[in-house]
Amino acid sequence: MDLSEQKIGTATVWGGETERFLKGAVTSPIVNSVAFAYDDLDEWHAVATGKAEGYIYSRNTNPTVAVLEEKIRILESAEAATSFATGMGAISNTLFSFLTPGKRVVSLKDTYGGASRLFLDFLPKYNVNVTLCDTTDHEQLEAEIAKGCDVVYLETPTNPTLKIVDIKRLSAAAKKVGAIVAVDNTFATPINQNPLKLGADLVIHSATKFLNGHSDAMGGLLAGKKELVEKVFQFREINGASLQADPAYMIARGMKTLELRIERQNASALKIARFLKAHPKVSDVFYPGLETHPGHDIAKAQMSGFGGMMSFSLNGTYEDVKKFLPKLKLVHLAASLGSVSTLAGPPRTTSHVELTEEQRAHLGIPESLIRYSVGIENVEDLMADLGQALDSLS
Numbered sequence: 279m280d281l282s283e284q285k286i287g288t289a290t291v292w293g294g295e296t297e298r299f300l301k302g303a304v305t306s307p308i309v310n311s312v313a314f315a316y317d318d319l320d321e322w323h324a325v326a327t328g329k330a331e332g333y334i335y336s337r338n339t340n341p342t343v344a345v346l347e348e349k350i351r352i353l354e355s356a357e358a359a360t361s362f363a364t365g366m367g368a369i370s371n372t373l374f375s376f377l378t379p380g381k382r383v384v385s386l387k388d389t390y391g392g393a394s395r396l397f398l399d400f401l402p403k404y405n406v407n408v409t410l411c412d413t414t415d416h417e418q419l420e421a422e423i424a425k426g427c428d429v430v431y432l433e434t435p436t437n438p439t440l441k442i443v444d445i446k447r448l449s450a451a452a453k454k455v456g457a458i459v460a461v462d463n464t465f466a467t468p469i470n471q472n473p474l475k476l477g478a479d480l481v482i483h484s485a486t487k488f489l490n491g492h493s494d495a496m497g498g499l500l501a502g503k504k505e506l507v508e509k510v511f512q513f514r515e516i517n518g519a520s521l522q523a524d525p526a527y528m529i530a531r532g533m534k535t536l537e538l539r540i541e542r543q544n545a546s547a548l549k550i551a552r553f554l555k556a557h558p559k560v561s562d563v564f565y566p567g568l569e570t571h572p573g574h575d576i577a578k579a580q581m582s583g584f585g586g587m588m589s590f591s592l593n594g595t596y597e598d599v600k601k602f603l604p605k606l607k608l609v610h611l612a613a614s615l616g617s618v619s620t621l622a623g624p625p626r627t628t629s630h631v632e633l634t635e636e637q638r639a640h641l642g643i644p645e646s647l648i649r650y651s652v653g654i655e656n657v658e659d660l661m662a663d664l665g666q667a668l669d670s671l672s
């Protein structure tokens with residue numbers, strides 16, 4: 279079956295799972311074997327040297343992990359895909375594969391906290407030239423890219439203030455100087471946005487978030503041009519940040535309901551954003567689905583839904599945030615996002631906890647901001663919960 283011909287909701291279920299599994303099993307077996315045995319030494323050698331298909335050792339490839347890799351490859355319309363133990367594994371292995379000493383990367387001030395630390399603390403130690411631009415200043419980004427660079431690293435919508443970056447426009451700028459474009463698509467998921475179709479070369483996911491969707495497994499995924507993905511895969515084999523069969527199974531299972539969950543979360547988040555925007559105790563709402571959001575037009579053009587993530591600030595200080603959050607009943611006050619249950623927290627203890635207060639201020643993240651990841655609960659219940667907690671503030 280050629281799943282690239284099918285709609286996305288079909289590919290989420292069948293991607294990587296069209297073959298008949300062991301003894302006719304209708305779900306992919308969890309193959310927790312470290313190594314794979316051969317009776318014939320010539321066959322073993324052919325597989326080990328990449329001349330025949332097969333499995334040798336699970337740090338490199340594994341049949342359960344391969345199901346997940348095939349699923350994301352189809353969902354992102356990519357030539358190839360590979361996987362990592364975490365989303366940060368995907369990001370760091372990708373950046374370190376292409377950024378050797380003397381190379382240059384152009385990126386955004388608002389990338390995920392972990393990626394931000396790679397740019398601010400680690401890559402410069404290896405003599406990589408890092409330029410971080412104001413996230414929505416497309417003229418500055420184009421000018422920096424035009425000076426010449428090797429990698430353009432983007433994230434949209436961004437974490438936690440949901441800024442929007444024009445993937446098509448910046449990919450075109452990167453192409454002119456021969457730079458590789460990598461996009462962190464964690465917030466949007468392949469249901470809402472396909473960066474490769476907009477001109478990017480590589481797309482990265484923290485599968486820990488929406489793809490798995492149940493806050494019970496970690497993983498990272500990379501999909502894109504074959505020769506680029508293979509280069510990162512070869513580094514990951516030796517770097518060792520490999521995904522194991524158990525979490526790979528959990529993530530592939532979670533992804534079967536991806537379209538259902540994302541459609542629900544898109545619809546609920548828009549309703550909640552409008553509700554918060556109209557509430558007198560809320561000073562600002564950051565959600566790309568709101569017509570008043572500065573990136574709304576770009577988001578509308580490049581996304582098919584606006585996602586389940588938003589952030590908002592209270593009319594008040596961090597002291598009010600400390601009073602408000604514990605009053606919410608239908609949330610986990612926890613790091614992470616993209617789960618079936620609603621999660622909330624201030625960026626200063628979640629996405630950007632790795633940074634200092636100074637670094638957060640430099641990135642334009644208010645200390646009183648609340649990040650809210652909408653789950654699949656009934657939206658009326660979620661709005662009532664937010665309403666009672668807001669009304670309790672004096």
Ligand SMILES: *Cc1c(COP(=O)(O)O)cnc(C)c1O
Pocket residue numbers: 364365366367390392433437462464465484485486487496497498
């Ligand atoms: C969580 C997250 C990551 C890192 O993923 P881990 O699986 O925690 O390593 C990267 N990018 C974004 C946008 C994220 O939300």
